[in-house]
Amino acid sequence: MLRTDCTPKRRSRHAGWILTLASACAAEPNYTPPPPPTPDAGFPPEPDRIGAPLSLYLEPVVSRPADLAIELEDGAILTAGALGLALVDTGTVTALGDDPGPIRAATPLPNGALVSGARGLYVLSAGQLQVSPLDAQLPGAPLSLLTVPGRAGLEVWMAGDGWLWLWRGDQLSDVRPGALPLSAPKLAYGAAAGGRSAVWVAAGGALYALVVEDQVTRAYPENLTAPVRQLAVDARRTLWVVDDAGKLRSRRADDVWRDHDAVAGVRSVHASLRSDEVWIETMTEMWRYDQTEFRKVNNLPAGRVLSSASQGSVLMGDQDGLAQVYGQRAVRLTGLKEGGLLLSSAAIQVRPVAAANVTTVTATLDDQAISVSPSPWNITLDPALIDDGAHRLEVRVAYSDGESATGTLRFSHYEGPPPSWQADIAPLFRDRCELCHGARGSARILDTPALWSAEIDSILLNLRTRRMPLPPSAPLTEAELGLVEGWQAAGFPAQ
Numbered sequence: 001m002l003r004t005d006c007t008p009k010r011r012s013r014h015a016g017w018i019l020t021l022a023s024a025c026a027a028e029p030n031y032t033p034p035p036p037p038t039p040d041a042g043f044p045p046e047p048d049r050i051g052a053p054l055s056l057y058l059e060p061v062v063s064r065p066a067d068l069a070i071e072l073e074d075g076a077i078l079t080a081g082a083l084g085l086a087l088v089d090t091g092t093v094t095a096l097g098d099d100p101g102p103i104r105a106a107t108p109l110p111n112g113a114l115v116s117g118a119r120g121l122y123v124l125s126a127g128q129l130q131v132s133p134l135d136a137q138l139p140g141a142p143l144s145l146l147t148v149p150g151r152a153g154l155e156v157w158m159a160g161d162g163w164l165w166l167w168r169g170d171q172l173s174d175v176r177p178g179a180l181p182l183s184a185p186k187l188a189y190g191a192a193a194g195g196r197s198a199v200w201v202a203a204g205g206a207l208y209a210l211v212v213e214d215q216v217t218r219a220y221p222e223n224l225t226a227p228v229r230q231l232a233v234d235a236r237r238t239l240w241v242v243d244d245a246g247k248l249r250s251r252r253a254d255d256v257w258r259d260h261d262a263v264a265g266v267r268s269v270h271a272s273l274r275s276d277e278v279w280i281e282t283m284t285e286m287w288r289y290d291q292t293e294f295r296k297v298n299n300l301p302a303g304r305v306l307s308s309a310s311q312g313s314v315l316m317g318d319q320d321g322l323a324q325v326y327g328q329r330a331v332r333l334t335g336l337k338e339g340g341l342l343l344s345s346a347a348i349q350v351r352p353v354a355a356a357n358v359t360t361v362t363a364t365l366d367d368q369a370i371s372v373s374p375s376p377w378n379i380t381l382d383p384a385l386i387d388d389g390a391h392r393l394e395v396r397v398a399y400s401d402g403e404s405a406t407g408t409l410r411f412s413h414y415e416g417p418p419p420s421w422q423a424d425i426a427p428l429f430r431d432r433c434e435l436c437h438g439a440r441g442s443a444r445i446l447d448t449p450a451l452w453s454a455e456i457d458s459i460l461l462n463l464r465t466r467r468m469p470l471p472p473s474a475p476l477t478e479a480e481l482g483l484v485e486g487w488q489a490a491g492f493p494a495q
């Protein structure tokens, strides 16, 4: 049954300015407006580095009209266009019909996707398209959809003109960010606000971040004068926005904004939490930023950028078809989700970019050689031969011109009980993190399994790159890192 989340009124303060809270109650939420915007005269110019022109690698996906496309968790691609919806998986095309009407938005879900068409909200699950149970509850078909890892599992944000709804833990809530606008909303997730990964909303000329806590949703408005037309977040948690004047701006995780003058007349920006690459489109050009420099594309593909996909690629489409476009050679590994749990024997498909020029494919599992079947390259992961714990598969592809590319897949496997909060993660937290991230510490609080699961991507990134823990805590051993990875793969068991 659907319940509506009616939150108590509460006021919260962060860094001296007042925020608002979300409520599904009829009453107005308690709201104090943010300070008046300071004139936005542009941000400090820090010259952008411009690199050598970039040649792209194109992998055709399907030759049917595509004006929307997203990559799903299993590597399949969901595409929509004049011929309706279709699912493309390793060259196999499954038409899904045109029941939802023209598609407005889509977002991946575990084992499928959520799709919003002019005729309503649909769920794609196990290759079947059905009207979503949420459809009847919503004020209309969403214009923007977002799935984010929340404290109580997956959260789905749905926005239409003038409304914003959140589905989490089996509840649908009407999120009302006080007096902040909600007209023609666009959503993105991942850049931090108030020390937490936030949902960013560009609507009615305003830009603000929302952070949902148990009973309160805090809003963090930004002072930008030009309305934001489009927004995206990259793996460094940098927020990228394009304003009405076609200006590209970014906001780093430490809340420092920058204007980018390398590219003018920007039409759209695309990024993903899974990679460092940022793709920028103007009316006549395409650029890629890789966190060090902007590079202009010299073999501009047909079509428009539709979304960011794995390995730093983008999906590009037009009336003739859809292609996956890479800025460098890369190796995709499909057949098991990144960070997933190996339950039964799995065939991992090795899909190198520019496969025609590949000479050899070799692989290691935890630094031990593992065999790869001849083209089409496959690796069998047999759970009976794999120890309990977290593992890393690395595949190296060599090309005829002497270049090479690598792909990695992390996964976990357990015959016995997987790591749990109580037995494994809580002791690690108390020993290595609590000093700073506990109730009495000075860094952001991370003392519950809910907080860990909501911030797991950021935690793992910081642990893997050895940025955390800070001294005096000793760095995590590979085995300890494996506990955190295994706990995530197993779905965050409490005990």
Ligand code: HEC
Pocket: 192, 195, 253, 428, 429, 432, 433, 434, 435, 436, 437, 442, 443, 444, 455, 458, 459, 462, 463, 468, 469, 470, 471, 472, 473
């Ligand atoms: C000696 C103090 C200290 C210890 C120990 C420590 N941290 Fe941190 N951590 C910080 C500070 C300071 C920051 C930056 C401020 C903040 O985000 O609160 C930070 C930031 C983080 C962030 C956020 C980074 C970002 O990009 O926003 C994560 C995640 C994190 N720590 C995880 C951990 C984990 C997990 C442990 C234990 C294994 C740990 N830290 C141990 C001090 C510490």
